[in-house]
Amino acid sequence: xxxxxxxxIAFANLSWRPCDIANEINYHLLMLDVDQRLRDHGLKVxxxxxxxxxxxxxxxGHLNADEVHARLGMAGLEIGRATVYRVLAQLEQVGLVQxxxxxxxxxxxxxxxxxxxxxxxxxxxxxxxxFSDAEIEARRIEAAGSKGFVVVDHRLVLLGHCxxxxxxxxxx
Amino acid sequence: xxxxxxxxIAFANLSWRPCDIANEINYHLLMLDVDQRLRDHGLKVxxxxxxxxxxxxxxxGHLNADEVHARLGMAGLEIGRATVYRVLAQLEQVGLVQxxxxxxxxxxxxxxxxxxxxxxxxxxxxxxxxFSDAEIEARRIEAAGSKGFVVVDHRLVLLGHCxxxxxxxxxx
DNA sequence: GTAACTGCAAATCCTTTGCACAATG
DNA sequence: CATTGTGCAAAGGATTTGCAGTTAC
Numbered sequence: 001x002x003x004x005x006x007x008x009i010a011f012a013n014l015s016w017r018p019c020d021i022a023n024e025i026n027y028h029l030l031m032l033d034v035d036q037r038l039r040d041h042g043l044k045v046x047x048x049x050x051x052x053x054x055x056x057x058x059x060x061g062h063l064n065a066d067e068v069h070a071r072l073g074m075a076g077l078e079i080g081r082a083t084v085y086r087v088l089a090q091l092e093q094v095g096l097v098q099x100x101x102x103x104x105x106x107x108x109x110x111x112x113x114x115x116x117x118x119x120x121x122x123x124x125x126x127x128x129x130x131f132s133d134a135e136i137e138a139r140r141i142e143a144a145g146s147k148g149f150v151v152v153d154h155r156l157v158l159l160g161h162c163x164x165x166x167x168x169x170x171x172x
Numbered sequence: 173x174x175x176x177x178x179x180x181i182a183f184a185n186l187s188w189r190p191c192d193i194a195n196e197i198n199y200h201l202l203m204l205d206v207d208q209r210l211r212d213h214g215l216k217v218x219x220x221x222x223x224x225x226x227x228x229x230x231x232x233g234h235l236n237a238d239e240v241h242a243r244l245g246m247a248g249l250e251i252g253r254a255t256v257y258r259v260l261a262q263l264e265q266v267g268l269v270q271x272x273x274x275x276x277x278x279x280x281x282x283x284x285x286x287x288x289x290x291x292x293x294x295x296x297x298x299x300x301x302x303f304s305d306a307e308i309e310a311r312r313i314e315a316a317g318s319k320g321f322v323v324v325d326h327r328l329v330l331l332g333h334c335x336x337x338x339x340x341x342x343x344x
Numbered sequence: 345g346t347a348a349c350t351g352c353a354a355a356t357c358c359t360t361t362g363c364a365c366a367a368t369g
Numbered sequence: 370c371a372t373t374g375t376g377c378a379a380a381g382g383a384t385t386t387g388c389a390g391t392t393a394c
Contacts, residue, residue, distance in 0.1 A: 044348060044393050065383080080351045085384060101276045105359080106383060120321045133315040136308055140330060143305040148335030149292045157327045158312060163320030216368050216373060237358080252376045257359060259374095277383080278358060 034096065041094045048079050052087045053111070056097060062108035062128055102128060102157055116153065122162035124169075129162065206268065213266045220251050224259045225283070228269060233300055234280035274300065274329055288325070294334035296341075301334065 034053060035045045043049065055071045056063065063071070069084045088109055091097035099107045102121050108128075117132035136156070144151045206225060207217045215221065227243045228235065235243070241256045260281055263269035271279045274293055280300075289304035308328070316323045 039394095042348090046349065046393070048350075078351090082352075082385075083350055086350085099276075101273055104271075104273045104279055105277065107276050120316055120319060122321070123324060129319055129321065131315060131319060133311060136311050136315065139305060139308050139311065140328075143303060143308065144292055144330050144332060147292060147301055147303055148338075149294070149301065149330070149332050150338065151292075151330050151332040152295065153331040155327070155329045155331075156312075158316050158321070158323050159325040159327075160316060160321050160323040166320075166322065211369090214373085218368070218374065220375075250376090254360075254377080255375055 037094055037096060041090075043090055043094065047077070048083050048087050049091065051075070051077050051079065052084065052091065053096060056109060056111045059110070062100065062102070062110045064106055064108050068109065100155065100157075118156035118158070120158045120160065120162070122165055123159050124161055124165040127162050127164075209266055209268060213262075215262060215266065219249070220255050220259050221263065223247070223249050223251065224256065224263065225268060228281060228283045231282070234272065234274070234282045236278055236280045240281065272329075273327065290328040290330070292330045292332065292334070294337055295331050296333055296337040299334050299336075 034050070038045050038049060051072055052068060055068050055075070059071075065081070065085055065088060068088065069079065069081050072079045072084070088097060088099070092099045092109070096112055097109050098112045098116065099109055100119060101107055102119055115132070117130050118136075120129040120131055121127075122129075140154060141151050206222070210217050210221060223244055224240060227240055227247070231243075237253070237257055237260060240260065241251070241253050244251045244256070260269060260271070264271045264281070268284055269281050270284045270288065271281055272291060273279055274291060287304070289302050290308075292301040292303055293299075294301075312326060313323050
């Protein structure tokens, strides 16, 4: 039905593929459980919510609220900006979407693909590279613990210069 | 002269004391070199700049732009909000002040006290604890390097529950 | 049918800018 | 005295909110 159609389209355009166990589990969670996940949180399954998820699923990188709104528009979906903001916040709470503050003043969003990861942001070309490091993760919890702190979540942004930009300028 | 007065007042109210070499060096830098540091960057030594530094020096934690503005007002200094923003940005560039984006939508500022550090934010009481960890620091650069990335700066915020709040609720 | 959702426009919040006047070096 | 800095008010961008109409369950 509509659900299936949606999933096939999303799958066809997907920029990533399930490749290891974590991703596969996550993939199924992502593709199949969305409706239930929404209902579990008392959210009705509506066109705006489903569409926003689709946009984020099909996006390669991170999108800010306005970009999401624009892509919905390009897809012929007239959804108000306010609704986009509301939906993004709700999806974040449900855990389907991850919000990051990569630059002061605005948030960017992406589909949750496994545990929270961190970001490398190139200050020259604005490219964003995802990464995660188990050692940092562990050390982080330890360091916080030594201050009596229990870590629930985190945000790490590394600002610097990516390989491509360094190659261009020949500098660091 | 005026300079000396200012330094004595600042010292009297200071919430921290030089205790190790790094802090001591930093302390002198903080208290004595400010005027020169401003001039070195082509900034004139003006009342707003000096006052903002004093406010931040005497603050225990982090202040947002509006709080800085308010404290200046309480001290009888009528300085425009726009100037506060401008001054904070300039002091950040000079390296006398450190800006952090602990929550989306606004920045907080504090006096630079040594190398950039990270923040633990308690999601229950909003308390902010500074910390830094050499191992995370090193690992971070390494992890980024493996992606061809040279790290210039970073932002790490750990969200969780502080000891005090956990004690109160008896939970994690 | 009712509670939840949406669109629109207006409101809000933080921050920046334009410009005439004022102060520093 | 020339450049840089400041205050004010207005502009700016991102996000939220109030409310009347609409939809999912």
